[in-house]
Amino acid sequence: MSKVTYASDKGGYQAHVMVKSIAIYVVLILLTLICLIPIWILVVNATRLHNDIIGNVSLIPSTHLFDNIKTLRTNSLYNKFFSPLLGMRNSLIVAGCCCALTVFFSGMTAYGLVVYDFKLKGPAFVFILAVMMVPTQVTAVGFMRMLIQMKLLDSYIPLIVPAIAAPAIVFFMRQYMLSSFPLDIIEAARIDGSNEFRTFLTISIPMMKPAFAVQAIFCFIQKWNDYYNQSIVLVSGKKKQLTMPMMVQKVIAIDRNADYGANYAAIFLSIVPVVLIYVVLSKFIIGGVAAGGVKE
């Protein structure tokens, strides 16, 4: 007969699970701290003055955030390229326009690929799949050359217009439509006399709202953070054109006489919008990442 009784076995099992849970929690809390402490130090130091920051490290916020922002605006070391409002505005223009164009045209392309049957449908999709993986770095040289030839440097056009063609997002939208878009409804709309574009605008877009929302969030964050393309196009670095990441890059490159309070405040300002968006919409975002990862 077995020596172990059910009761003690169950107790052992539960104790085991208990110990495991505690161990897991310890690790998770540790990781949470690693994720949050750098950001917390940033927030704290953005509210402290230079002399306090270099004196000691603190984890308690102070009250000088607006003094630091004032330094950014008045100190000639900073204000020749940094202006919080201008940077926010420019980044907002670029990211906002890109986001709108990407979502609308990707939805439209995916709609074309799913709803209609035409000869080049297969090849078009294969093409989109193939170019999905071409890195930006590879086309950057040619892009720069083309901008010089077309005299498009230092303009927002080459930052915004290419957003119309986003292969990865078309791919995502197509998958979404294939799995959850009833094609019968288009037939019904046709019978009721709606033309194709109207069907797309007034029936399909509202139905694809969830996919549009997720992609819009991602696209906005990605374009807000994009330093690479912006630094290629805005090559002369005129202050009134600079976006937030470019301004921040210039701030952190200051090697002498930097005002640490102002440095922290600049970095703080650049991440506030994305962090706010993230905190409010984190559920969508994490769901979106998970949905993008499932490829079975």
Added chain:
Amino acid sequence: MATAAQRRIKSVSYAKYGYMFILPFFVVYFIFSFWPLIQTFILAFSENGTRTPALIGFDNFKTILAKPAANDFKAMGIHKSFWDGMKNTLIIWFGNFLPQIALSLLLAVWFTDLRVKMPGKGFFKVVMYMPNIITAASVAGLFLALFGDSSYSVINTLRGCAMTKEQLLAAGLDSAPEPWKIITTCWPSRCLVMFIQVWMWFGNTMIMLMSGIQGINESLFEAAEIDGANSTQTFWRITFPLLKTIMVYTLLTSMIGGLQMFDIPYMLHTGNVVNDYIKTVAVFIYEMFHSNFAKPSFGYSAAASVILFVITSILGALVFYVQRDKDAIEKKKKQKQAAKEWKRKQKGGGFSI
């Protein structure tokens, strides 16, 4: 009977709308991405140091790939900085991928474990993904402020490098300790970049792996539990083998991403010079065409881009190979065979008559 009407309905073709809907995408793609790609290929065979280069053949590839003559200092420098870039990219990628995948996998398994009840799971996920959405420029600035060479950086302040004379006297020290120069020394700077990359990306990888694990049939885990398997056994016998595809996918996409690593290595410095120990291939390409704007070295930059393109294409093809839908391919094969069989029978039937 009503064939005329039927024929008329059938003849309404919507194909042209299909083309109209996908047209904007293709027009813009060809102008802003495909044409630059072709230009890159042309520039790879063109001269350097001018904005309007002429074709020169394979010289750029020769300089970059083969060892140039020792007395040709300029070519030597470019050759060396390309290979250093490759080396740094590989080291940093490797050093961030291994810990990242291990950590993400562990977390993903924990988060999906049915046995462990975990309140606050959503909160942890949200926090761990957060570093991924923060602007890379800001992350670089933040870590410079934390681990920078200056005695005012957080780590050096903690060590007391920024103490004033009075503080030193009070502490009974003659002089403040030398600040750590993490950013400008070889391995510390590389490790810092690796750490930042892990910090930024482990949450993302974790969520991807989690959705992979959730895709595994739950009854397998239940059966294992009933059979008395412990967590380790469940992981190695069930989760890991079934996750293989998604792991390989993560590996390959991470490699493609790793080859493009640019923001953090490029911006993790003060002043104007990028630290040589963390200069990646992407930084090499960027500096070649961007730093000397009046006389850009388009040729070298483009040649390196073409090499990068070839490598990513191979990796991309592997991704497709791994991701291919085996069942669908099998089905197609069977369908084809069935069609052949049917044709043969038809033919055979024809002969027999």
